[in-house]
Amino acid sequence: MIQVPFGTAEWQSIAPFSLVAIGGMIALLWSVFAEERPGTTSVMWMSQAGLAAGLAATIALLGSEKASFGGTFAQDGVSLLANLVFLLSASMTMFMAQGHLESMGVRAREFYPLVLFATSGMMVMGAARDLVILFLGIEVMSLAAYVLAGIHRRDPGSTEAALKYFVLGAFATCFLLYGIAAFYGATGATDYDGIRAGLASAPRAALIGGVALLVVALGFKAAIVPFQAWTPDVYQGAPTAVTAFMSVGVKAAAFVGITRLFLDGLGPLHLDWQRILWVLAVLTMTVGNVLALVQGNVKRMLAYSSIAHAGYLLAGVAVGTSRSGGAVLLYLLTYAFMTLGAFGVLIAMGTGEKPNDELEDMRGLADRRPLLAGAMTIFLLSLTGIPPLAGFVGKLYVVEAAVSSGWFWLAILLVLNSAVAAYYYLSVIIAMWMRDPVGDEPAWESRPYLAAALLAAAVGTVLLGLFPSGTLDFARHAFASIVR
């Protein structure tokens, strides 16, 4: 058993996620006692404060990379950058949800605390260098996410989404645990350093079984083919704000977990799992893009598009170098901005009774709400990977990482996939700009916070596309320390 002193390093490393968790609890208590008037934003601001505290703690730790709790909990560049992504997605979701949930008749004010709990779970996952801690992080995040998916109790879609998410999530957790057990049995340890040491002597069958089981669990969370079947249904069923949070936060946490696990924990096995991940990555992006082609509903199309992007991310992981790790991190950041933005626009489209997220509803948007159409065009162009927007930069780094270590076919398949993806992103742009609106104009509701969030996402997408150097250097340096 590792004797773990509880010195200052430990306090500092747990500060970020615990502050967020505490913030969540305070917000929960506050929501019970606060008055019932609709449209109150106090709970939301309270939660934002919790996030701010987490952000402050994360920034304070920037630069002082060290592993606490005997190396099982790493507060290094990777987890700090990951924290930024999680906090960003959480706060954007909360701003976007403000007003959106009331208009749907959802008075449950525990929405914001749940987001905080999920975010703290993600932060644990981001920093975990021990399978058990990873498991705990996943569970904290997932439980909150299951409830969030079903937050709109009266909508059959939302409850069905929550049910599916829960059943399959729990199912995946069992595989995760069984995988941990396999590794524990094979290497006698659950922390990454212990595992690395025990890999040589471990029986090959146990290792393969263990990794396969872990891939199932993490694959489920990251929506990698063949474990992605739940994503379209859950994303479509859940309220759009929750979908945004899930498609960015949860996916980012899953990928940081996968990246850390494979690049750090299972580094020596690199040559073995590389081929498997290569196949899964290509499968994921192809299935994601091809199925997205035929979607009539924009929200469901974005769900499939997020699967495709999972494919691109997995390609980065498969390459397995520090460059590709950095590329994955940066891709996550760019992906966060554009996907949050895209879902945000769908939220803005929705009115109380009708979500308006079908392709027909997008027709003639440029005539009715040019600014919204302009923002959506920026997000979609970035998702397609058009320079100088963020999406292109993210894709470029993944391709560069792949090409630099000789994975030509992976790079070629990736860029060809994004050419196919261009079709369905374009079809939305064409609907907005080049078709006349059908039916009468829905009664739009003015949502200042949502507008602010969209503006932030758009600015982020453009700026990250124009000036990505700083972030890339940080991400690459962060990964250099991990991949030994």
Add this chain to the structure above:
Amino acid sequence: MTDQPTTLLRLIPLLPLAGAAICTFAATRNLRSVAKIVGPGSVLAAFLVVLAAVARFWQLPVGSALIDRVWNWIDVSALQVDLAFRLDALTSVMLLVITGVGFLIHLYSLGYMHDDPDLPRFFAYLNLFTASMLVLVLAASLPVLFIGWEGVGLCSYLLIGFWWAETANADAGRKAFVANRVGDAAFLAGMFMLFWGMAAAGAPSLAFADVNRMAPQLAARSPWLVTGACLLLLTGATGKSAQIPLYVWLPDAMAGPTPVSALIHAATMVTAGVYMIARLSHLFVQSPGAMEVVATIGAVTAFFAATIALVQRDLKKILAYSTISQIGYMILGVGVGAFSAGVFHLMTHAFFKALLFLAAGSVMHALHGELDVFKMGGLGKHLPITSKTFLVGTLAIAGVPPLAAFFSKDMVLEAAFMHGHPVLWFLGLAAAGLTAFYMFRAYFLAFAGESRMDPHVEAHVHESPSNMTIPLVVLAVLSIVGGWVGLPHGFLWGDRFGEYLAPVFAHVGGHGGEHAEAGGATPLLLMLLTVSVAAGAIFAAWKMYGAPSTLPDEMEARFPKAFALLRGKYWVDEIYDALVLRPYAATSRFFWKVVDSAVIDGVVNGVGTVLSGAGESGRRLQTGNVQHYAFAMLLGAVLTAGAWWLWR
């Protein structure tokens, strides 16, 4: 031979060009009077400048030339082309013909087009044509010649389709342009071959002086290159000068107004090919093979066209085939090496063929567009001047001494015979006979005998106004006098024309001077032979068409197939249409409909449908049932582990 720089030559093409610009402006404002003055005036001015230039040229020592470098046109690494005009003996002859005959035709057009609303536009095109022709003739290098070459093609397109209201005229114009373009493509290829040959020989240039100077070296280095280039240039010439195989456009070109036919399709444009070959005489001489081909084409075309003319009913069509035939003579002349003979016939032909066309024009003018000789007859009394001048032209073309063609045609035939081309000579002789026959057939049918015109047309047939008849008379005089410049060797003052052109064709390789010294008697014999053949043909024509007789019908009855063949013009047009045009249209439609839309677009759209098909089938897998998804996860886990296990 030095080139004397001058700035006079650029004026010659510039004046008609300016005329064309002014007439175009006049056309937009519909100022008929301005066009009437500027049109002929600019050509007259050009004629005067030509006289001045020729006078200056004559002061120069023999063999030198006037050169006028306007500016450096194209200058890219090895290719260096100046927009330069050069005047030497050959050019002077051509200039005099173009501006001289041209001016007469412009004058004639005043009358002919008098009541045509589009007169200014007509003169604009005519002036533009004259300018292009002058550029062609004055050019000092092949590319500049090509500017004029295609410029005249453009003007002939515009002028043939001048009365654009009927699609037939416009189609004839297009046919002319495209046929010319086929020749021009070959011309271009010839130019390129020549250029790179010259570049390899160390002097990359397309100027005539350089080409002629380097010709022997070129032939020594790569004879196939010289022959190839000459043959290509010849193809270009056949396109422009309407020889076999690219002559088909000329008969249709008669759709244009008659002055156009006279100027372009008789006097000037169609002779461009002959001029080009004469200008590159030193090059052509280096390749006996090419010369042989040139001569053969000339002779065969002469005979071939003459046969068709025998049975034509339309007066202008007869003259058109006659032109093709006469140019055949010129090509034959240059083909056998008798360059000055060819050019001499070119000059005389310009006179009498222009005369014949203008006369036909005044007949048309009088009969309000009627051209079928079988609907004329007895016009002699109604159109005294026209019929007399037409007779002079007919005599000239038939080769009756002392008129023009007798000397020029004879010189060509004699050269053909002397330079060892007996077969071609015989073809030429036969063609001469046929020419005499069909010309007098036309004359007798139109002007002699009793009138077959329908009465009310005959009622007000009247002679054309003076501005039409004066040019006829002048041309008649020229047709008579024109030949005397080049008398047979030793007769009176001999071949002044040949001597004048000698420096241009001076060291024309092995072929030496114009007149082989062998056998003083044979030329005389040949001359007698041609005259007697011509006389016989005239008598035969008189027998059949002069006096009323049933002979033509009997002839037709006895040889129905022959007459049908000739009247169908050997169905060359139909053959071209079947072999070239229709397959081309079919393949282009095939390319469009099948290759482009079905195959390529099919593949492009196919990729789209395949992908969305896969999407549809993938979509069915998404059943929505939780347990199916769980099963998929389990299956995924098993497959991953299995694959890894097998994938050693």
Add this chain to the structure above:
Amino acid sequence: MEHGILSAIVWTPFLGALVLLLMPTRNENVLRWSAFVLSLVPLLLSLRMLQLFDPAVGSLQLSENAAWMPSLGVNYALGVDGFSLWLILVTTLLLPIILVSGWHDIDKRLKEFLFFMLLLEWGMLGALCATDLFLFFTFWELMLFPMAFVIGVWGGPRRRYAAIKFVLYTMAGSALMMVAMVYVVLRQAAATGKLSFDIVSLYGTPLTYAEQLACFAAFAIAFMIKVPMVPLHTWLPDAHTEAPTGGSVDLAGVLLKMGAYGFLRFALPMFPAAAQDAFPWIMLLAVVGILYGAMVAFPQPDMKRLVAYSSVSHMGFVMLGLYAFNTIGITGSVLQMVNHGLSTGALFILVGYVYHRRHTRQISEYGGLWGIVPVFSALLLVVTFSSVSLPGTNGFVGEFLILLGAFRAHPWAGSIATIGVVLGAGYMLTMFQRVIFGPVTNEENRALHDLNAREVWALVPIIALIFWIGLYPNPFLRRIEPTTRVLLERLRAAGATRHLADEDRRVSPTAAAAALGASPAHAAEPAHPAEPAHAAGGAHP
């Protein structure tokens, strides 16, 4: 030396677009006039650039450089040389002409149309001026979308299909280019230790022959789609037919040139050995393009579609000249790019005038226009004959040089291509015939009113240039030739000398003589006795 002129040229359209977008008014006249004035600024700046341009220098000049993405070695680098100079001027010239000629063409969403046209110009100018491969790729993709919007929003009945096809075609091509671009940059970084996207440094990248071939194929496919070369051309007729007049003019005027420009700027210099070995294939495709384009243009019922296919044929000529590997051919093809832009642009404007009046592009609907609209017919006559490359017009000079150069490089390709000259006359005159000559078949045509002053003056600059380049092309050729020499010198230095002819000005040395004299039919395998180092033809480094 630092120059602001190129950045000014590239960014003034962008700023103009923003200014236009933010203008509060929807009043059409105000918008049109302000857009016109805004479009004049880059034109004046580009004329100033012409003044600053030093004709003697062949390499990139007036260059600017600023760090953009240091970690990736990407700089905001601009520069201009003989290849891009005239294309820039055509781009800046065409926009004001489009705005003036199509003054009343666009009625719905005028502000957005003008915004996208200015954005389009920004994209094109950026791509032309970029001397950093990443910057070029950015503008290369950026250029697509304003064009797609112009086609998609203001186009004809099948505009959406045409827009999607246009974008996807180019994106599929440029996807491969992106991978090849990254590969070359990494190889260069491995060799020099420094990551850089700068074109000139990329030219020297040491690649094995197999790598060169693969990368060249990737770049070539992307550019062949853009040229377009048969069989990758089917997006062009749809894009042209469905695009509004202004869009078609820009599409034909400049966008088509990006492909050929890309070959000159990237594919040839970066992969000399591979480019040399692709010589027979590209020549074949070019000749096929010429003949195929001309033949398919012949039966077209729709005027715009006919002109679109004629562009395929003309661009076939450009590629033929470009791939002749000698100064005459390449200089001719660069000039022909400008010529094609002008004459096809003018053709589209004229078709636009008639379309604006009769709302149909079917040739059968017209006939006998000469009597009704003489000024229009005269202008169409001039432009038709410029497009058929009649000597004295711009088309001839370009075509003459191309065919001359091509004849030197590949006599068979050269002579077969010359047939294209005939076919060109065929389909253009057929169209001219059916529209202008013949009796007036359709009564509506009688009501056509002739071009007004504005419409005529919009075309005057192009007509003037048609005759200027036709009669006095030297100022243009003189500025292109040095850059061609630099390119050929680069190819020679890289050992790709198999198809190079010795390009001495006046008297070519015995080497060329030996070359030509030796093999009659195909002058491809010249023995270069005088050539010291590269005696073995394409010696691969």
Add this chain to the structure above:
Amino acid sequence: MAVPVGHWLALSAALFSIGAVGVLLRRNLIVVLMAIEIMLNAVNLAFVALSRHLHSMDGQVIVFFVMTVAAAEAAVGLAIILAVFAQRRTLNADEFGRLRG
């Protein structure tokens, strides 16, 4: 003499499979939940067996984590099933196929 760890692991694997099959086949959602609990306990068994085999206490500690998480999961799961039942009046897994395609 202690039972060799292999047997325990075999038992644990068997239990795990039974649980998995239960999740896949049983129609009633609550039974599915129970099947998941079986799978979790199968893993616990494996952990305890391995911990004893490896003579390290980590396994035992992990079991505690698993049990607490399983409890939390059961709570959340039942809450969701309640919400679903309140709305759809059925717990048959096949009924929930509205979101698909």
